[in-house]
Amino acid sequence: MSTRRKAVTIRDVAKKAGVGVSTVSYVLNGNDNHVGPATREQILAAVRELNYRPNAIARSMVRRATATIGLIITELNNPLFVPVAEGVEAVLKAESYHIILVQAKDVEDEISAIETLRAQQVDGLIFMSLSVHYESDHLKQLTAEGVPFVLINRDLDDPEINQIKLDDRGAAYTVTQHLIDLGHKRIATIAGPRDARRSAEYRHQGWLEALTANGLESVSNWIVSAPYTYDAGYEAAQELLNQLAGETNGPTAVFIANEALAVSALKVFHQAGIRVPDDLAIVTIGDPPFAYTIPALTTMALPVVEAGRIGATIVVDWLRNGKPPQPQYINLGFTFNIRESCGATRRALP
Amino acid sequence: MSTRRKAVTIRDVAKKAGVGVSTVSYVLNGNDNHVGPATREQILAAVRELNYRPNAIARSMVRRATATIGLIITELNNPLFVPVAEGVEAVLKAESYHIILVQAKDVEDEISAIETLRAQQVDGLIFMSLSVHYESDHLKQLTAEGVPFVLINRDLDDPEINQIKLDDRGAAYTVTQHLIDLGHKRIATIAGPRDARRSAEYRHQGWLEALTANGLESVSNWIVSAPYTYDAGYEAAQELLNQLAGETNGPTAVFIANEALAVSALKVFHQAGIRVPDDLAIVTIGDPPFAYTIPALTTMALPVVEAGRIGATIVVDWLRNGKPPQPQYINLGFTFNIRESCGATRRALP
């Protein structure tokens, strides 16, 4: 700002229009039912002439509200983030709120992000995480202090906190059940990073429960796991193949925990001469573009844009009403995209 | 904020520590060379006890600087955005600046975003666009008023404005030349959305120039174009195939303007029984994950994270120095990922 010429203030406008500052303020804020039309015109003219732009910081100062929401995300570089941010952005823009974006990779980061954002006087907070389970004293603290916030996709048992969950377990269960309905009885899995209480673990549980519910076995040799990256997925799929080598009665299907892993597996299977879905059926959890893999992946799509939208809406309502909503635990559903990789469109197994 | 209990202020701290507010301010801002160690301890103790958090808004008010940068992007939902945002975030976090994120789909949006952000008293602006060419009076205005800002990947001829460009034309040229070096003489293209002065048009020009420079022909039947989406790419590839039907001497290679288009084309070609790269070689412009297509795509990768990083650095330096840098026009290079789809690793054509 140092090089910028001195800003024009409300006082300049008032002087130019020959009125008091409060009158200008009234007009600018739409409380001009008590202001004469001539006066209003003079003021508006002065505003235009001086190219006056109200200082939102000064306004925030006295209003004790900044119309700003902090968006804290675990990783920018994650396919889940962008759609959530889109949903959040759409709602907040429509409601005239601003977004301050902060990346926080772990709890320490998150705690310091909260500090910074509160120092910045944000009106509320939206946490978008990768369903990790963190120690949550800092969140309880927010609740205690009445700070409006919402958690998207975190694993946390706390009925006092507004939460929006993507149903990892349900999606995995349903998609696995689909394989079983198609006649598969021997189903392997390429799991994600299965740390306790993380998204990937719940997807794994969903797979396991579907097997159990149908009286099927989970074979330890048929389970590999890897971080959600293309490279790790490539190696994991190779590892699975190695473990299967020599099996006389191997799996006929694989549940793969996410898109990146599934895309890589497709490549490995192709290179190994395994035909999908004929030799091996594949299902995964993820999103649309992968209709364009060969074969197209059957996936469960999670409503991520929706999650962002709902999260933003909760916080905005909270702010508008001036009081916390009834704490909600919103469990979002999923959309089943049955495509080629599961073999559903061809035939059922005996 | 309405439900939140009254915030503790610097005055509360001063009272508790039995000192004046200015002394507290000195200590908090590290100007405590004139403050006695005992006094300092008292103050720090009071800060801890009261759980005092300085109000950044009030500070911004008097300092006339907010330590906040506005990041204006054309589309959140674009593969180019996330890496740029990552680069920006990394630099700004390290430099203790905050990011206010705004999406602006067109010039009107952009103009209003600038207004809003300036009202919010951001210290600087970073524009990340999809290389569209916009009317730029609003940017000239910023320059005139001395507002620190930088343009990433916009098509704009203005030596007064700091710009960071991704070299679309060069990337396209180089990757096409690579096909030619492999012996290809008949090269088709699936172009992107070729509006005048947009990224896609420059990629198209690069393709064309490479042909021309090598005395090769561009055949109008061998050119199709489509928006950068998987669906449109699927149709465009089919259209290309239709136009080629019956040709006795068709293309042996295709330059495809981006990843999404290339992935879809791969699928269409596969379904049509065309082998890549044996029957048709493919190159595109884009990023790493697509090593996992079948076959792996040969791509030119653009340094997008780097672009964000440089943009943020320019703005921060500008702010720190209190004066604009020599206007720079930074043209970033590209990285060639030679993989399978171009056939380079197998053989050269006669």
Place this chain on the structure above:
DNA sequence: GTGAAAGCGCTAACAC
């Protein structure tokens, strides 16, 4: 060394 006081630009009582 430390404190009092004057603003930063704005809103909202409270007068007139």
Place this chain on the structure above:
DNA sequence: GTGTTAGCGCTTTCAC
């Protein structure tokens, strides 16, 4: 209807 004024919480001269 419109103007005056007291802050919002902080930094920063300027006295002492």
